[in-house]
Amino acid sequence: MQSKIQKISTNLWFDTQAEAAVNYYTSIFKNSKTGRITRYGKERHDPSEMEQGAVMTIQFSLEGLDFVALNGGPHFKFTEAISFIVHCDSQEEIDYYWDKLSKDGDKNAQVCGWLKDQFGVSWQIVPSILPQLLNDPNPEKSERVMKAVLQTKTKINLNELINAYESDSPSSI
Incomplete structure:
Protein backbone atom coordinates (compact mmCIF):
# COMPACT_ATOMS: atom_id res chain seq x y z
CA MET A 1 0.00 0.00 0.00
CA GLY A 72 24.25 16.91 -1.92
CA GLY A 73 27.80 17.98 -1.22
CA PRO A 74 29.31 21.32 -0.21
CA HIS A 75 27.81 23.42 -3.03
CA PHE A 76 25.03 25.18 -1.09
CA LYS A 77 24.69 26.50 2.46
CA PHE A 78 21.71 27.46 4.57
CA THR A 79 21.00 31.14 5.17
CA GLU A 80 18.70 33.05 7.50
CA ALA A 81 16.53 33.89 4.48
CA ILE A 82 14.65 30.68 5.29
CA SER A 83 13.80 29.66 8.84
CA PHE A 84 11.42 27.32 10.61
CA ILE A 85 9.08 28.83 13.18
CA VAL A 86 8.27 26.76 16.24
CA HIS A 87 5.13 28.07 17.96
CA CYS A 88 5.25 27.44 21.72
CA ASP A 89 2.41 27.59 24.23
CA SER A 90 4.53 28.19 27.34
CA GLN A 91 7.91 29.41 28.53
CA GLU A 92 8.76 25.80 29.35
CA GLU A 93 8.21 24.88 25.70
CA ILE A 94 10.23 27.90 24.51
CA ASP A 95 13.07 26.87 26.80
CA TYR A 96 12.92 23.24 25.65
CA TYR A 97 13.13 23.97 21.90
CA TRP A 98 15.64 26.80 22.37
CA ASP A 99 17.96 24.66 24.47
CA LYS A 100 17.73 21.63 22.16
CA LEU A 101 18.03 23.45 18.82
CA SER A 102 20.70 25.94 19.89
CA LYS A 103 22.97 23.23 21.36
CA ASP A 104 26.28 23.41 19.47
CA GLY A 105 24.75 26.01 17.15
CA ASP A 106 26.05 29.43 16.10
CA LYS A 107 25.92 31.59 19.25
CA ASN A 108 26.45 34.73 17.12
CA ALA A 109 23.21 34.04 15.24
CA GLN A 110 20.96 34.24 18.31
CA VAL A 111 18.69 37.26 18.54
CA CYS A 112 14.97 38.04 18.94
CA GLY A 113 14.07 34.36 19.32
CA TRP A 114 16.06 33.31 16.23
CA LEU A 115 18.83 30.75 16.36
CA LYS A 116 21.00 28.76 14.00
CA ASP A 117 21.47 25.09 14.86
CA GLN A 118 24.62 22.98 14.54
CA PHE A 119 23.79 22.23 10.89
CA GLY A 120 23.32 25.89 9.96
CA VAL A 121 19.51 25.73 9.79
CA SER A 122 17.71 28.80 11.17
CA TRP A 123 14.81 28.49 13.61
CA GLN A 124 12.48 30.98 15.29
CA ILE A 125 11.27 29.86 18.71
CA VAL A 126 8.28 32.05 19.47
CA PRO A 127 5.26 32.07 21.76
CA SER A 128 2.04 31.09 19.99
CA ILE A 129 0.42 34.23 21.37
CA LEU A 130 2.94 36.57 19.67
CA PRO A 131 0.89 37.27 16.48
CA GLN A 132 -2.13 38.16 18.64
CA LEU A 133 -0.04 40.54 20.76
CA LEU A 134 1.58 42.18 17.73
CA ASN A 135 -1.76 42.63 15.97
CA ASP A 136 -3.64 44.12 18.90
CA PRO A 137 -5.90 46.98 17.76
CA ASN A 138 -4.29 49.18 20.41
CA PRO A 139 -1.08 50.40 18.71
CA GLU A 140 0.59 51.29 22.03
CA LYS A 141 0.27 47.70 23.23
CA SER A 142 1.51 46.15 20.00
CA GLU A 143 4.43 48.60 19.80
CA ARG A 144 5.51 47.80 23.37
CA VAL A 145 5.50 44.10 22.51
CA MET A 146 7.52 44.70 19.32
CA LYS A 147 10.02 46.78 21.27
CA ALA A 148 10.38 43.96 23.81
CA VAL A 149 10.93 41.40 21.03
CA LEU A 150 13.53 43.58 19.29
CA GLN A 151 15.43 44.07 22.55
CA THR A 152 15.66 40.31 23.14
CA LYS A 153 19.28 39.19 22.83
CA THR A 154 18.59 35.43 22.67
CA LYS A 155 15.45 33.45 23.45
CA ILE A 156 12.14 35.18 24.03
CA ASN A 157 10.83 35.54 27.55
CA LEU A 158 7.06 35.16 27.44
CA ASN A 159 6.52 36.97 30.76
CA GLU A 160 8.42 40.02 29.48
CA LEU A 161 6.18 40.16 26.40
CA ILE A 162 3.02 39.85 28.46
CA ASN A 163 4.27 42.51 30.91
CA ALA A 164 5.02 44.85 28.00
CA TYR A 165 1.58 44.20 26.57
CA GLU A 166 -0.26 44.77 29.84
CA SER A 167 1.78 47.80 30.94
CA ASP A 168 0.13 51.21 31.08
CA SER A 169 3.40 53.01 30.38
CA PRO A 170 4.34 53.64 26.71
CA SER A 171 8.03 53.30 27.60
CA SER A 172 7.71 49.94 29.35
CA ILE A 173 9.29 46.81 27.96
Whole structure:
Protein backbone atom coordinates (compact mmCIF):
# COMPACT_ATOMS: atom_id res chain seq x y z
CA MET A 1 0.00 0.00 0.00
CA GLN A 2 1.36 3.39 -0.96
CA SER A 3 1.08 6.32 1.45
CA LYS A 4 -0.20 9.69 0.29
CA ILE A 5 2.57 12.16 -0.53
CA GLN A 6 2.26 15.69 0.86
CA LYS A 7 1.67 18.08 -2.06
CA ILE A 8 4.50 20.41 -1.03
CA SER A 9 7.42 19.39 1.15
CA THR A 10 10.68 21.02 2.17
CA ASN A 11 14.03 19.80 0.88
CA LEU A 12 17.04 20.50 3.09
CA TRP A 13 20.44 20.30 1.35
CA PHE A 14 23.28 19.13 3.56
CA ASP A 15 26.88 18.44 2.62
CA THR A 16 27.10 14.95 4.16
CA GLN A 17 25.18 15.37 7.45
CA ALA A 18 21.61 14.52 6.34
CA GLU A 19 21.34 11.39 8.46
CA ALA A 20 22.81 13.08 11.56
CA ALA A 21 20.46 16.06 11.10
CA VAL A 22 17.38 13.86 10.72
CA ASN A 23 18.33 11.86 13.82
CA TYR A 24 18.87 15.14 15.70
CA TYR A 25 15.57 16.73 14.66
CA THR A 26 13.48 13.60 15.23
CA SER A 27 14.97 13.29 18.73
CA ILE A 28 13.80 16.84 19.57
CA PHE A 29 10.25 16.85 18.17
CA LYS A 30 8.06 14.30 19.88
CA ASN A 31 5.66 13.96 16.94
CA SER A 32 8.26 12.91 14.37
CA LYS A 33 9.33 9.95 12.30
CA THR A 34 11.93 8.88 9.79
CA GLY A 35 10.83 7.47 6.46
CA ARG A 36 12.43 6.11 3.34
CA ILE A 37 16.19 6.32 2.91
CA THR A 38 17.64 6.42 -0.62
CA ARG A 39 21.30 5.62 -1.12
CA TYR A 40 23.75 6.63 -3.82
CA GLY A 41 24.31 3.95 -6.44
CA LYS A 42 26.88 3.76 -9.20
CA GLU A 43 25.36 6.80 -10.87
CA ARG A 44 26.00 9.88 -8.74
CA HIS A 45 26.19 13.59 -9.52
CA ASP A 46 29.88 13.68 -8.57
CA PRO A 47 31.43 10.33 -7.66
CA SER A 48 34.31 12.09 -5.89
CA GLU A 49 31.90 13.58 -3.32
CA MET A 50 29.66 10.66 -2.38
CA GLU A 51 30.55 7.02 -1.99
CA GLN A 52 28.34 4.32 -3.43
CA GLY A 53 25.94 3.23 -0.67
CA ALA A 54 26.09 6.57 1.16
CA VAL A 55 22.79 8.18 2.14
CA MET A 56 21.44 10.35 -0.66
CA THR A 57 18.04 11.33 0.80
CA ILE A 58 16.02 10.66 3.93
CA GLN A 59 12.33 11.40 4.19
CA PHE A 60 11.17 12.52 7.62
CA SER A 61 8.35 14.37 9.30
CA LEU A 62 8.22 16.80 12.19
CA GLU A 63 4.89 17.71 13.76
CA GLY A 64 3.02 16.53 10.66
CA LEU A 65 5.22 18.34 8.11
CA ASP A 66 7.14 16.26 5.59
CA PHE A 67 10.77 16.97 4.74
CA VAL A 68 13.51 15.47 2.66
CA ALA A 69 17.14 15.70 3.79
CA LEU A 70 19.63 15.45 0.93
CA ASN A 71 23.35 14.81 1.09
CA GLY A 72 24.25 16.91 -1.92
CA GLY A 73 27.80 17.98 -1.22
CA PRO A 74 29.31 21.32 -0.21
CA HIS A 75 27.81 23.42 -3.03
CA PHE A 76 25.03 25.18 -1.09
CA LYS A 77 24.69 26.50 2.46
CA PHE A 78 21.71 27.46 4.57
CA THR A 79 21.00 31.14 5.17
CA GLU A 80 18.70 33.05 7.50
CA ALA A 81 16.53 33.89 4.48
CA ILE A 82 14.65 30.68 5.29
CA SER A 83 13.80 29.66 8.84
CA PHE A 84 11.42 27.32 10.61
CA ILE A 85 9.08 28.83 13.18
CA VAL A 86 8.27 26.76 16.24
CA HIS A 87 5.13 28.07 17.96
CA CYS A 88 5.25 27.44 21.72
CA ASP A 89 2.41 27.59 24.23
CA SER A 90 4.53 28.19 27.34
CA GLN A 91 7.91 29.41 28.53
CA GLU A 92 8.76 25.80 29.35
CA GLU A 93 8.21 24.88 25.70
CA ILE A 94 10.23 27.90 24.51
CA ASP A 95 13.07 26.87 26.80
CA TYR A 96 12.92 23.24 25.65
CA TYR A 97 13.13 23.97 21.90
CA TRP A 98 15.64 26.80 22.37
CA ASP A 99 17.96 24.66 24.47
CA LYS A 100 17.73 21.63 22.16
CA LEU A 101 18.03 23.45 18.82
CA SER A 102 20.70 25.94 19.89
CA LYS A 103 22.97 23.23 21.36
CA ASP A 104 26.28 23.41 19.47
CA GLY A 105 24.75 26.01 17.15
CA ASP A 106 26.05 29.43 16.10
CA LYS A 107 25.92 31.59 19.25
CA ASN A 108 26.45 34.73 17.12
CA ALA A 109 23.21 34.04 15.24
CA GLN A 110 20.96 34.24 18.31
CA VAL A 111 18.69 37.26 18.54
CA CYS A 112 14.97 38.04 18.94
CA GLY A 113 14.07 34.36 19.32
CA TRP A 114 16.06 33.31 16.23
CA LEU A 115 18.83 30.75 16.36
CA LYS A 116 21.00 28.76 14.00
CA ASP A 117 21.47 25.09 14.86
CA GLN A 118 24.62 22.98 14.54
CA PHE A 119 23.79 22.23 10.89
CA GLY A 120 23.32 25.89 9.96
CA VAL A 121 19.51 25.73 9.79
CA SER A 122 17.71 28.80 11.17
CA TRP A 123 14.81 28.49 13.61
CA GLN A 124 12.48 30.98 15.29
CA ILE A 125 11.27 29.86 18.71
CA VAL A 126 8.28 32.05 19.47
CA PRO A 127 5.26 32.07 21.76
CA SER A 128 2.04 31.09 19.99
CA ILE A 129 0.42 34.23 21.37
CA LEU A 130 2.94 36.57 19.67
CA PRO A 131 0.89 37.27 16.48
CA GLN A 132 -2.13 38.16 18.64
CA LEU A 133 -0.04 40.54 20.76
CA LEU A 134 1.58 42.18 17.73
CA ASN A 135 -1.76 42.63 15.97
CA ASP A 136 -3.64 44.12 18.90
CA PRO A 137 -5.90 46.98 17.76
CA ASN A 138 -4.29 49.18 20.41
CA PRO A 139 -1.08 50.40 18.71
CA GLU A 140 0.59 51.29 22.03
CA LYS A 141 0.27 47.70 23.23
CA SER A 142 1.51 46.15 20.00
CA GLU A 143 4.43 48.60 19.80
CA ARG A 144 5.51 47.80 23.37
CA VAL A 145 5.50 44.10 22.51
CA MET A 146 7.52 44.70 19.32
CA LYS A 147 10.02 46.78 21.27
CA ALA A 148 10.38 43.96 23.81
CA VAL A 149 10.93 41.40 21.03
CA LEU A 150 13.53 43.58 19.29
CA GLN A 151 15.43 44.07 22.55
CA THR A 152 15.66 40.31 23.14
CA LYS A 153 19.28 39.19 22.83
CA THR A 154 18.59 35.43 22.67
CA LYS A 155 15.45 33.45 23.45
CA ILE A 156 12.14 35.18 24.03
CA ASN A 157 10.83 35.54 27.55
CA LEU A 158 7.06 35.16 27.44
CA ASN A 159 6.52 36.97 30.76
CA GLU A 160 8.42 40.02 29.48
CA LEU A 161 6.18 40.16 26.40
CA ILE A 162 3.02 39.85 28.46
CA ASN A 163 4.27 42.51 30.91
CA ALA A 164 5.02 44.85 28.00
CA TYR A 165 1.58 44.20 26.57
CA GLU A 166 -0.26 44.77 29.84
CA SER A 167 1.78 47.80 30.94
CA ASP A 168 0.13 51.21 31.08
CA SER A 169 3.40 53.01 30.38
CA PRO A 170 4.34 53.64 26.71
CA SER A 171 8.03 53.30 27.60
CA SER A 172 7.71 49.94 29.35
CA ILE A 173 9.29 46.81 27.96
